[in-house]
Amino acid sequence: MDLTRQVNIHKYNENQLSISVDVVVREVPITLFVNDDELVTLVCSPHGLKELAIGFLCSEGVLSKPKDLKNITINHNEGLIWVETSVPETPIKNNFMKRYITTCCGRGRVSFYFINDATSIKPITDGNLKISTAEITGLSAALEEKSGLFRLTGGAHGAALCRRDGIISFYEDIGRHNAVDKLFGHSFLESIALEDKAIVLSGRISSEILIKVGRMGIPIVISRAAPSDLALQLADELGITVIGFVRGNRLNIYTHPERVTL
């Protein structure tokens, strides 16, 4: 399915109005059914829908082991995806995006806000992975190089799973969250180990993105954009290195700098 569409526009430039053609990013709604129950509707770029569905369910803690996934059926024309899992129905429905309300006694991890995340995301304890500043700026440049949909339309975010020396897998999507979910789904389906990888993003590192990275078990997240304070609190707790504002030969290391070498 095409990721872009040509549209006729009126272009105004230096006091002149002219008829022109513009390339616009495509956006489709996809509704995800789990064991025949409608769970959520996502709007996304029409590519990697299987990866998106599986990655979304991994992000939400519904799928965690390959054997949880029994079947997936996609109707591309109508934008409908049915996933069959061996996970019992009740915990999915009862905890899906339900708020984790902490008490003032300070028990539990305070930065999480969804029950599923608070009860199942574990801190990263492996501290062996290191990355150099030159490798970080190199990966950020490689992401920019690959981001063709953004260059064409200005309407997409890129996300790449990386080894220190280069990109392994890459997705672009109109949504920052979708691009990361597609990487997650691809890694789940291909059984790619994540604990020794970095993730590089074009978009901001919000708490929602950081939670996805935490659930993937990826120790390093790199972006050319800004992080939020809640993402940094979570990264601190989860042992994740956050690197932001990577531009040219400059970058900011926000949390767990012990993984970064000169």
Add this chain to the structure above:
Amino acid sequence: MDLTRQVNIHKYNENQLSISVDVVVREVPITLFVNDDELVTLVCSPHGLKELAIGFLCSEGVLSKPKDLKNITINHNEGLIWVETSVPETPIKNNFMKRYITTCCGRGRVSFYFINDATSIKPITDGNLKISTAEITGLSAALEEKSGLFRLTGGAHGAALCRRDGIISFYEDIGRHNAVDKLFGHSFLESIALEDKAIVLSGRISSEILIKVGRMGIPIVISRAAPSDLALQLADELGITVIGFVRGNRLNIYTHPERVTL
């Protein structure tokens, strides 16, 4: 509540690593209860929470008339908001973010993907509002001027409700959708007429944003960023003028150019 927080970082610049202080945008989870039922958790900038809650419910079609709103209670410390409405519970729960699946016979409006939107958003029929290219670029510059949180942190989106000659109300938020919802909530609470206003955004015009604008009944949406093809389809159906990529003295008119004058 503060909208930013200072954090200690390691800054790498031209082969030098130094300790520095950075200003990071704050992000808080807010859980919305409607008539005592947990409806949704939003992550947002901790400002204008009343406007966000009411605007979100307006966007979702739960609130449409002032008399629908009976009471609102906010617990700022825990990020909890309770809204009491006179709307019966069943339609809220049954239709909230539920997919509107169209048949191949082409009945109904095909671009909507949620039941609530498809059944209640009406096209704009008033074609009297006009705006000039100079007014458009002026409003875009005024938005940029006001966007202090973005300048400070790089992590916020701005949205402004405007008359042709200037901004009436303005919100910044870590989320594009929240900024628009806060404008919607403010307009609902203050009974501001919307059919003769324009909305100016720093972020992209996705279908979700366009649907909010459509429900507000605003005839003109302006952004310095890109629209999606689905947003343009909806704008075409709803009679909304979409203007994108407003930068300096340049802009693109995507739909309903009849409202734009030189």
